[in-house]
Amino acid sequence: MAEPITAPSDSSLQAIQDAARDVEALTRELQQIVVGQRTTLSGIITCMLAGGHALLEGVPGLGKTLMIRALARAVQLKFSRVQFTPDLMPADILGTSILIHDSDGVRGLRFEPGPVFANVLLADEINRATPKTQSALLEAMEEKQITTNGATRPLPDPFFVLATQNPLEQEGTYPLPEAQLDRFFFKLQVEFPSEAELVEILNRTTGTQAEPSLARLDGARLREIQGLCRSLPAPPSLHRYVARLVRATHPGTPDAPPMVKKFIRYGASPRGAQALVMAAKIQAALNERLFPSVEDVREVLFAALTHRVARNFEGEAEGVTPEAILEEVSAHIRPD
């Protein structure tokens, strides 16, 4: 006997629609400062809603720092910026204990927090620092806390690291370790603006146009939207599809396509699978849908996995891009 369909409850749909509208409004506000770059902006917002970190890659002068600064202002979060250089030390990021004299003349050590103690941390040109300094961010990015002098200190909530790197200047730079790359939710390419966008940039930046006031979301609303996105139910077949997709990026698995077996040294980690599902849910929510689909996964596939698959020498020598390999994987793996 057929079960009667219960009366539709619009509360969930309504909540999702409200969240999508707020995010859309935030994007529109950001577009007043950042010309174009809608895909990059959308990726950064997705990272933020997922509670992850983003790595932006692009040539200098494309507005990466501006974009992140504007986002921090728009969500009314504490923002700090660190310019990574080869002589930067971990203490310069995390903070250090300094010797102080109190009013009573007693000397003691007091921890002076570093720039990491912020809601939004812009790590500018992160690949210019040595691996030792880069690894200072490992605990902060994954555990949202730091440990110095034997004391563990939590970081503000929410906490996002938005890092940038320049793909052109490789002299004196250090590639990010795989462990740190894996901690970035998305790696986003910042594209050069089109002619119309460039004209608009010139209009805005070479005139006397006043800087708009940005205040669209606060931390509480941001956390609420994050919770909504996480609550979306995902079909079991989607989880199976993502699992097969991630396993297929490993050259040793039987499902791996020939291109992976030939050009990949190692594939994406389970964090990659988590990022795929979470980003798909956010995509569904931003499109006012109550469940993620295979199309959502495919939409975020490159941003979530390009930095998580490592090519071998042959792949790099042949000039095979991670995007091409992931395209092959996506075509090779079919959903249930």
Added chain:
Amino acid sequence: MSDARIETVLGPLLRIARRRQLLVSVWAHHCDWGVALVGMIAMVGTLAARGELAPAWWFVLAASLVPVIATLLAYRTLPSPRALLREIDGSLDNHDLLGAAYEFAAGSEEDSVGADADFVRSAKSSIYTSAAKHASEVCVSGIFSLRRYRLRRADLAVVCALVAAVLVPATSPDPAVTDATEAAIEPPLPAPAVEPRTRALVAPLRRELADLRVNDDELGALASALDRLLEAVHPDDAHLERALTELDALEAALERLQQASRDDLWIDPELLGAGVREIAEQLRTEEGGRPIARALGELDATGVEAALARALDSERRGGDDGEDSSQNARRERLLRRVSEGVERALKRQTKTAEELQTLERRLARNSSDDDPRAARRAREAAPSKERLERLRRRQRAEQRARDRLDRLRREARNLRRRSREPAPSHVEGSSGPEGERPARAGDEGARARPERALIEGLADATDRVSRSQRMTRTQAAVKAAGRTLRRLADDGTRSRSMEAHAEAFARAAQGERAAPGAQGTRANAGAPLQAAGDAEPRALTMSTEGSPASRSGQGNGAGAASAGPSPHLFGADEVALPAEDEVNPTSRSLAGTPGPGTSRAVTIHEATQRGFANTTYEDVFTDYRGFAQSALDDETIPTSQRDAARRYFRLIQPRK
């Protein structure tokens, strides 16, 4: 509970979609192969029915099974409900709404527990509602559309064949003929054990053997055994090996037979045969001698004996009865012809005596004691002595043949002389008819003895010639059979070798390595040729040298038929079998051209092996690239240096 939810939300849509998908799939099978198959069955059925080879209903039944098979295949490949819904969602571009609703409905409600359980339940409820709404609006026929049938070349060919089959006129056999034919039909012969090609190969030889095995003697038995062997020959290895063993035994038996016939009383059959031929030639022109000439030509000793006895007897009776001088004249001419034939044969000179004298002189010259090289010459003269012995034996045989022929001539002369003597009218001491009868009987006996001697001598000569010729033919047949069997065996080996070579080349083309010894039975399965030394990689050249290929038949005579009395004996060459190629490659170690640096080189000395000379450089490159990759992975190296290392290896990577 979940089934009820699915039924409520998606049940009708799923049922319709499955039915439609089944129909589409069945139709696709028909388009792919069903039409062509039905057409072929119809064509075969038409031809069979017209030729009354099979009843038409068989083919109607077979054609009707095609849709059933297509339906079964389509049912087996019918996608799952989830896959069906994904296809529908893909067509409607609704982000897998129906599929997600199906999965959520099929799942358990316990999945949605926790702080956001209410939200999840609410979300699922919204998804069900939305899915049910979409499902009611879905038009399945628009999604699962029937494929448009397009006439392909195969279908067109089948249709043309069907039309041609329809146009073929039906055969209507005459009932009387049919009945007679059916009555005359013999039970089918058992399937031949020998394949047609092999049977065709041995057929001429068997025809030759059919003539040889009619005689009921040792040679006939040997020919029969050889015929049985050829009848059962089969081109597989086991059969051929056994057949060759049996053939060796037959050859040995034939050799023994030949040795036994060439005893000390051996009479040369060639000279004897010449005498027989000359007598036959002489008698052919004589009226009463034609039957004898025919029997002599066929080397039929019994026939010769009978024909000659009959001729002499009739002439004698004619002389007795009619006192007719013409009868005596014919008898006289007959015997004269025999004598002339024998004399002509005796005049034939052979080279045996001349060769014997030459050889004896040479041996005598070489064996002079004052020659310091006498010992060496004695060793070299050993074969000549054997030949001398053979020539002497032959000379004795020829002399015996001449003696035999001379005896025949004397018998014939004796008979002629007796024939010319007038018959005595009476014998002293006797009178009257009573006294004449014993005298005539004594005269009869005196004439019969030389007659019998002549008849038996000529029959014996004919028999000896016939036997010698059959011996030669049997010997040639045995040799021809041996060549045929060995050629069959070589053919099989060559075929397997070619298959192995083809497989090896295919693997080599795919870049695989060969298993040792996998390239064929006659190929050398040697190890890869190694060359090491100080050499520049590009200056090092590797090569393989082999002895030139030799064709069989140039030295060992494996492909040539021996001359003999049966020029129509077929060898294997006459059935266009491929000639045998034998290549004997030799491996050589080569040192590289001296130069800076050390490199390694490995090549395979046969092209059928997998691997070529540039594999060497690939291996070296792979090794060092691995070292560099490990360093790049494990050590902190600035990016510019990394790029420099990568660029270096990119520049020196082996060309594909």
